[in-house]
Amino acid sequence: MIPWQQRLSTGTESIQDEVIGWYRQTPHGKAYVPDMIWGTLQTEAYATVILRQVVEFLGVPDDVPAGVAKRMERQQVLYDGEHHYDVILGEQALYTNVGGPEVMHGQMERLLRDSDLPSLRLGVVPATAEVAVHPMPGFNIHGERAHYELVSAGVDITAPEELALHEKAFSALRDAASYEDAARELITKSLSFWRSR
Incomplete structure (x- = not known):
């Protein structure tokens, strides 16, 4: 486990480039993100706020633009016809205030626009949904690796038995999530909330 401050010692661009590699090498990825928008669906404005927070919190070189x-470049995997992503957001992700109402x-408009992409299966776990697994931090599954981002470092899980548990947890979250029209209804509700602010 390498601390973020060491991995980001030259700024945010190099780590974003590394993530692009993970995505390009993973034809079918999975992500559970309970309280923010998955990076590959973030607007430029939303991503700017997130990376600005990272730079200021960790005190690493400021190369936010x-x-x-690079984060925007990573989104090309959604449109290349070679990748597919199964993404589950917690309903809280639609309301966690990143950068203010505008x-x-x-960001909500972007989610609605991209929710029908052939490369994307987007689910939202309603705040009141019963889930057959305890709440957990968000994680991504890239092939034979489950990845967590903690406050101080990123953690990769590669042991087969642990990966199997992550797949089982993801399946339970999928069972609790709303998809298609029901997911769009939740996103539209949050869009109305932000529009009224």
């Missing part, structure tokens, strides 16, 4: 450009309004 370059890091954001940024959030634009």
Whole structure:
């Protein structure tokens, strides 16, 4: 486990480039993100706020525009016809205030626009949904690796038996999530909330 401050010692661009590699090498990825928007669906404005927070919190070199450009480049996997992503957001992700109402309004519009992409299966776990697994931090599954981002470092899980548990947890979250029209209804409700602010 390498601390973020060491991994980001030259700024945010290099780590974003590394993540692009993970995504390009994973034809079918999975992500559970309970309280923010999955990075590959973030608008430029939303990503700018997130990476600005990272730079300021960790005190690493400020290359936010370059890091954001790489995060936007990573989104090409949604449109290349070669990748598919199963993404589950917690309903809280639609309301966690990142950058204020204007940024959030634009982000909700982006989710609605991209929710029908052939490369994406987007689910939202309603706040009141009963889930057959205890609440847990968000994680991504890239092939034979489950990845967590903690406050101080990123953690990769590679042991087969642990990966199997992550797949089981993801399946339980999928069972609790709303999809298609029901997911869009939750996103539209949050869009109305941010529009009224």
